[in-house]
Amino acid sequence: MLKEAEIRTFIDGTTNYFEIAAQQAATVGSPYLVTDGNPGAYEYTGVISISGARSGIVYFTAPRGMLTVLLMRMQETDTSDENIKDLVGEVANTISGNARRDFGKNFHISVPVVHDTEKVAAPHSRSYVIPINWRTHSAKLVVCLE
């Protein structure tokens, strides 16, 4: 079960990422709890496994259109599938890594694993979903931790 302050850490990490990396703020909707083990995904998902003080996964999932524009905002001209996958993993890695500021050094994060299907298996039944709106696009950060 995540505490409100812990969810805030991920919300802040998400807004900080868009403000700095894309230099254009994202709006974050109210986080909600999913209890059926299926928090859902868009076309591309970067998954970070968490171990140590907490266990589970954190993932960032977004449609290709959003990731393409995000790459262009970062002055990246190569919008190949390889770079799209690289980006979705890097966003997940950055938000998860930044969370160590609050969770501490025993919040161990893996290298990203990227999926390009709209199905991601959550290790626990309960996940918090943080909806992200950026420009005309929707994405989400899913935090599934025990």
Added chain:
Amino acid sequence: MPMEAESKPSLKLMIVDDSNIIRRRIERSQQIDRLEVVGAASNGREAVELFRRTQPDVVTMDLTMPEMDGVECVQKLVAINPGVLILVVSALADKATAVDAIEKGANGFLCKPFTDRQLNDALEELLSEA
């Protein structure tokens, strides 16, 4: 007698990050005239090999990477050349990680995500030690 401007020698830069986007971003965004990018590696093992071949003066180093992580790589690079300047560029934002990297031989720490200005300021500060 006119003073001649003191020209500083150029320095070789190696970029280490498992993200191609970040490697390209650092190469594109760094605006320091005397830094010349001599190579980029996507993990610690590749970085050690490239370091031996190209003998860079300055390295930007990610921490979370497959095969060999950044902290282990920092130790290996410093063992090869104790004079190398290493800027850790990582998302791991806790203070203990930064302190650990510095203790292992890194000279500076820049947290991801970063702006172009933050990158260049961090590199300038690093080079002030050269």
